[in-house]
Amino acid sequence: xxxxxxxxxxxxxxxxxxxxxxxxxxxxxxxxxxxxxxxxxxxxxxxxxxxxxxxxxxxxxxxxxxxxxxxxxxxxxxxxxxxxxxxxxxxxxxxxxxxxxxxxxxxxxxxxxxxxxxxxxxxxxxxxxxxxxxxxxxxxxxxxxxxxxxxxxxxxx
Amino acid sequence: xxxxxxxxxxxxxxxxxxxxxxxxxxxxxxxxxxxxxxxxxxxxxxxxxxxxxxxxxxxxxxxxxxxxxxxxxxxxxxxxxxxxxxxxxxxxxxxxxxxxxxxxxxxxxxxxxxxxxxxxxxxxxxxxxxxxxxxxxxxxxxxxxxxxxxxxxxxxx
Numbered sequence: 012x013x014x015x016x017x018x019x020x021x022x023x024x025x026x027x028x029x030x031x032x033x034x035x036x037x038x039x040x041x042x043x044x045x046x047x048x049x050x051x052x053x054x055x056x057x058x059x060x061x062x063x064x065x066x067x068x069x070x071x072x073x074x075x076x077x078x079x080x081x082x083x084x085x086x087x088x089x090x091x092x093x094x095x096x097x098x099x100x101x102x103x104x105x106x107x108x109x110x111x112x113x114x115x116x117x118x119x120x121x122x123x124x125x126x127x128x129x130x131x132x133x134x135x136x137x138x139x140x141x142x143x144x145x146x147x148x149x150x151x152x153x154x155x156x157x158x159x160x161x162x163x164x165x166x167x168x
Numbered sequence: 169x170x171x172x173x174x175x176x177x178x179x180x181x182x183x184x185x186x187x188x189x190x191x192x193x194x195x196x197x198x199x200x201x202x203x204x205x206x207x208x209x210x211x212x213x214x215x216x217x218x219x220x221x222x223x224x225x226x227x228x229x230x231x232x233x234x235x236x237x238x239x240x241x242x243x244x245x246x247x248x249x250x251x252x253x254x255x256x257x258x259x260x261x262x263x264x265x266x267x268x269x270x271x272x273x274x275x276x277x278x279x280x281x282x283x284x285x286x287x288x289x290x291x292x293x294x295x296x297x298x299x300x301x302x303x304x305x306x307x308x309x310x311x312x313x314x315x316x317x318x319x320x321x322x323x324x325x
Contacts, residue, residue, distance in 0.1 A: 074263075075252065075256065075263075076248075076252060076264070076266060077249045077253045081246070084245060084246075085245075088245050092233060092241060095232065099232065099234065106231075106269070106271050106274060107232050108267070108270075109233060109267065109269075110266065110267040110268070110269070111265070112263070112265045112266075112267070114262070114265070114291035114292070114293070126271060134272045135295060136267075136271070136295040138295050138296045139295045
C-alpha cells in the first residue's frame with residue numbers, strides 16, 4: 012500500500028459574494044484526496060480526537076442538499092457511501108456518523124466520521140461537550156487509509 | 169389545510185437482540201406522520217427549541233446507511249430530500265441540518281432539522297452547548313406543517 016498521490020485543488024469560480032468569498036469555494040477544506048468535476052473528498056486534519064474524519068464536498072457553491080437535481084443527489088450520496096464503506100471495512104468503528112450541517116459555511120459538504128466507543132464524545136455527537144480525553148488508535152496509518160479511500164473513490168464519477 | 173390523519177405504527181419484527189429490543193424497532197420514535205413498508209417519517213416532539221425537527225426512520229433494523237442496497241439508499245435519501253424541501257418552502261429557514269448519527273440508537277434514522285439564525289444553538293449544531301434561550305416562531309402551525317409534509321410524502325414509495 013503506497014501513499015496516494017493527491018490531486019491539486021481546483022478552486023470553484025467566484026462565489027455569489029465575491030467580497031466575502033466562501034471558504035469551500037476558495038480552499039480545499041481539508042487534505043485533498045481526490046477531486047472530480049462535481050465533488051471532492053478531503054481528510055479533516057484539525058480534529059486530533061477524530062483522525063478518521065473525511066468530508067465529501069460539492070465543488071459548486073450549493074447551499075442545501077435538495078438544491079441538487081436528483082441525479083446529482085444520488086451521485087453525492089454514492090460518494091458519501093463509498094467513504095463510509097471504506098471506513099467500516101478498514102476500521103470496524105462502533106458507528107459511522109454522517110452529517111450535512113453548513114450553518115457556518117453554507118456550501119454543501121458531508122461529514123463522514125468513524126466513531127469508537129470510548130472516543131472523546133461517545134456516544135454524543137462530536138459537537139457536544141467532550142465526555143473524556145481520548146483519541147482512537149487506528150489499525151492502520153492515515154496515509155494507508157487515504158490510499159484505500161482513493162482506490163474506492165477512483166471508480167466513481 | 170387540515171390536520172393529517174396519522175397512520176398507526178406497525179412495529180418491526182423482533183430485532184437482533186430480543187432481550188434488549190431496539191427502541192426504534194419497538195416504538196415510532198416521534199409523532200408518526202406516515203409509515204410506508206420500508207420507511208416512516210415522524211416529527212420530534214421533545215425538543216421545544218426545534219419545533220421543525222423531523223426524522224426519516226428506516227423500518228428494518230439496519231445500523232449503517234451503507235448497509236442498504238443502492239436502490240434503498242436512493243429511496244431513503246429521496247424521503248430525506250422531500251422533508252427538506254417542504255421545510256425550506258414552508259419556513260424559509262437559515263439552514264437545513266441533516267444527520268445520521270445513531271451512536272445511542274444504532275438503527276438507521278435521519279434527522280432533518282430547520283435551523284434559524286438566533287435559534288438556541290445557531291450557528292452550532294443542536295447537540296453543542298446552547299448559545300442562548302430561544303425558540304423560533306414558525307409562520308404556520310405544526311399540524312399545518314405536518315399536513316404539507318404528508319402531502320409531499322404520499323407521492324413517494
